[in-house]
Amino acid sequence: MAELTYRDAVARGIAQEMSRDPDVVFLGEDVAKAGGVFKATVGLLEQFGPQRVRDTPISEQAILGAAMGAAMTGLKPIAEIMFSDFLAVCFDYIANEIPKSRYMSNGQVKCPLVVRTGNGAGSRFGAQHSQSVENWAMMIPGLKVVAPSTPKDVIGLMAAAVRDPDPVIFFEHKSLYATKGDVPDGEIVDRLGTAKIVRPGKDATVLALALMVPRALAAAETLAKEHGIDVEVIDVRSLVPLDLATILGSVARTHRLFTVEENPRLCGWGAELASIAADEAFYDLDGPVVRITTPHIPLPAADNLEDLALPNAPRIVDKIRRSLNA
């Protein structure tokens, strides 16, 4: 067991898989010699050499297209798109090429690859380097989508993503890179499609993802201490596949459902979960599903404004407390 940062966990997760399988290769802008602009891939070039860890030009379409062509013909590429906002630059590959090729070819073409990308706010970078865009990926048939919140999950879900036969979009949260957590020694392999109950509780189910997980946990402690409300916090971790057994199982026990989402409100991932809950857990619910989200705005650069935009622990506490009339 060792304490590791989320940032170092990225490199360890990639290294674990590259050590295991020579078909795993890694490409992206500034990922090799510079070790990544977030320093999340330091040491990989030295460990695995320039044939397997490759710097690319600023060509997001070439990065994802090359990853796809390599995956189709036998490699297991990991491609980095530096900021998740840039997925828009290469969205054809995310929306049309990578996810549809298996279906369109009636199963002939395979795309086992991982696109990892720095997602989310908190760095005061402004609207084009801060958005939480996991919902962009969630809406596309053929993709799998994960967003880990802890260093251990980074390693385990990275391993699961690399070993998965389908394309996986791997959202790393930029504001979590400096956070630390305990990580066991040795190989760590997790499972896609599994949510995790990170705080058991009986009064309400709170779903959160990535940076919203520690904030939901902080809110849960306040709710318990100051308001006597005992909420269950679930780290959704995987948007596709979606672990509805865990989520709806929790709702059946707590009878209330909240989502805490960093993505802008319209068509955020929680909207789908609210829809599913209305359809499948209606009679388990004692009140409406409540979504706590970033408002439907581009993100501002100023720190005080950005902090106002994102859900935080006091806002989560307030919303849950008022919704439960406590």
Place this chain on the structure above:
Amino acid sequence: MTGRAQLKPVTPRNDELTEAKRLELYRLQVEIRDCEQRAYDLFLQGLVKGTSHLSLGQEAVAAGFAGAMEKGDLSFCTYRGHAHTLARGVPMEKVLGELMQRDNGLMRGKGGSMHLTSVDHGVMGSYAIIGAHLPIACGAAWRAQYKGQKDVSVCFFGDGTTNIGAFHEALNFAAVWKLPVIFVCENNLYMEYTPIGEVTAVEHPAADRAGAYGLERIVIDGNDADEVFRAARAAFDKARAGGGPSLIECMTYRYSGHSRADPAKYRPAGELEDWMKRDPIQLYRGRLLAAGIGEGAVKAIEQDSKRKVDAATEACKAAPASPADILATDVYADGGWTWRN
């Protein structure tokens, strides 16, 4: 530029191309022509559905490149990809079946005319978002380079593709990484409905950009299968020797409109007729006869092609429609579409 290219005269030659290779190139062109013409006819009968983009008039490019490929080389095509798919040996029935959206089609009707794919034949897909497949071909070439495999990836596209970003990203990427990939621009003078010269800053939309990526400027007569074959072979040799990518602009002409919806009324009077005088198949036939290859061998190819396309047509007409139970298969690797537990 008016869109009319200067073309070299085609003359009979006796040279290093063997008779067998010449007959192969002729057969490929004839079979593509017959199959494409049949696809057009089947439209008119309402039996080919959706859209379709024909290569009538452009057969020499597909034949010349396929004739120079080794087994294991990979083709990446556009929506105008029937010709390249057939040229790799995919049976006409599989192609026409897909165009007719039948269960006997290449992808059982799930892909359609614009996405013909036959991995077993090295046809790694037909891509219908302009330019998308150039980077994808780079990736396949990267795999060959990384694994020390000798196959070459060939990426076919039209003149219109040269004005989209992915074209330029891929050329730079391939040149910097020295990838074994060949980019083949079929310049048929029109990007969809608009003359390419009206929307492009240079006369030769692909070749005149080659220098920006440190590549040789290559423009060839795309209606001459021998010239295509020779240019292709040189590019394959270079790629297999580790010499990196090539960009080849093939001047040719599209007899039909952009797609089934386009009657091509924007063409100047006489342009189509001028190009038909340089029909790749008629020219090649003349060359074979002038080179002393007997008319019997030539006619046998033509008759065999007609038989093949007739048989394929009948098989497709008799084939069932795509079955409902494949609607949601192969979305994910487990064979299904499940996104939840």
